[in-house]
Amino acid sequence: xxxxxxGIALSYIRYRETSIIAxxxxxxxxxxxxxxxxxxxxxxxxNRIALFQPLTLLEMVVYYKNDRDLHxxxxxxxxxxxxSLPFDVAKSTIAMFVTEILNKVLKEEASSPTLFRFLAxxxxxxxxxxxxxxxxxxxxxxKLSFFLGFGPESDREFESQLRENSYPFLPDAETETALNIxxxxxxxxxxxxxxxxxxxxxxxxxxxxxxxxxxxxxxxSLPVLREVLG
Numbered sequence: 258x259x260x261x262x263x264g265i266a267l268s269y270i271r272y273r274e275t276s277i278i279a280x281x282x283x284x285x286x287x288x289x290x291x292x293x294x295x296x297x298x299x300x301x302x303x304n305r306i307a308l309f310q311p312l313t314l315l316e317m318v319v320y321y322k323n324d325r326d327l328h329x330x331x332x333x334x335x336x337x338x339x340x341s342l343p344f345d346v347a348k349s350t351i352a353m354f355v356t357e358i359l360n361k362v363l364k365e366e367a368s369s370p371t372l373f374r375f376l377a378x379x380x381x382x383x384x385x386x387x388x389x390x391x392x393x394x395x396x397x398x399x400k401l402s403f404f405l406g407f408g409p410e411s412d413r414e415f416e417s418q419l420r421e422n423s424y425p426f427l428p429d430a431e432t433e434t435a436l437n438i439x440x441x442x443x444x445x446x447x448x449x450x451x452x453x454x455x456x457x458x459x460x461x462x463x464x465x466x467x468x469x470x471x472x473x474x475x476x477x478s479l480p481v482l483r484e485v486l487g
Contacts, residue, residue: 258322259331262286264315265376266308267360269293278327279309280360284373286321288365291328308333310343311356312380326365342384350485351383351394354478358398361473362405362466372404382444389445391486392455396439398462407469412436419461422468426461429454456483 262285269279276294283289296306308315318332342348359376379400383393402408409415412433419426428436435450435458450458459482467473 259318260321261318264317266313267356269309282363285368287368288363289328291330308335311352339384347485350482354394354482357478362470389447392448395458396444399439424464432458
């Protein structure tokens with residue numbers, strides 16, 4: 258059955274000689290995998306493989322059957338062409354980190370329109386932001402945790418859960434203020450945070466996710482993110 262849905266590209270792997278299997282978080286069906294044929298050839302029209310770069314926002318017409326793990330696409334196009342995200346080193350590094358986290362925490366389950374809307378709006382903010390996005394990845398992890406069921410209500414609750422799990426996190430007043438701003442205010446709210454404090458908070462947030470989600474494991478993009486944005 259043909260169905261329309263919006264999606265957010267997460268990753269893809271090569272499949273046979275000319276195709277890929279793309280993982281896409283969809284508005285209607287949650288996390289799905291799609292076979293996309295003939296995108297890795299010199300004759301491929303319009304460089305369609307670029308549609309499946311991290312966090313690309315998609316409009317799709319899909320063949321959907323709920324008893325299959327792999328689905329097929331009838332039509333696909335981007336709903337929001339990027340002008341800066343793939344080309345700005347800082348933004349593309351953030352996108353790489355965010356995509357790795359999403360691949361680890363999103364499951365193949367029923368759709369969540371509110372989660373999809375949050376993710377799409379977050380991507381659009383990152384694409385459009387000209388300033389005050391250096392803490393985006395930190396605020397994103399905090400805000401995403403509420404959709405996953407373990408969001409902290411305050412900096413004190415965040416610190417308490419880390420301590421209870423033997424993670425040594427001793428934030429200064431600046432970091433505590435930054436945490437509370439990220440919890441309560443939208444992306445782009447100016448936050449004063451030193452490089453070392455940003456790195457410490459990033460490590461603490463990843464540890465917080467590891468406490469709540471066993472499958473997180475090693476986050477391979479973390480060293481690059483620390484170097485570029487730390």
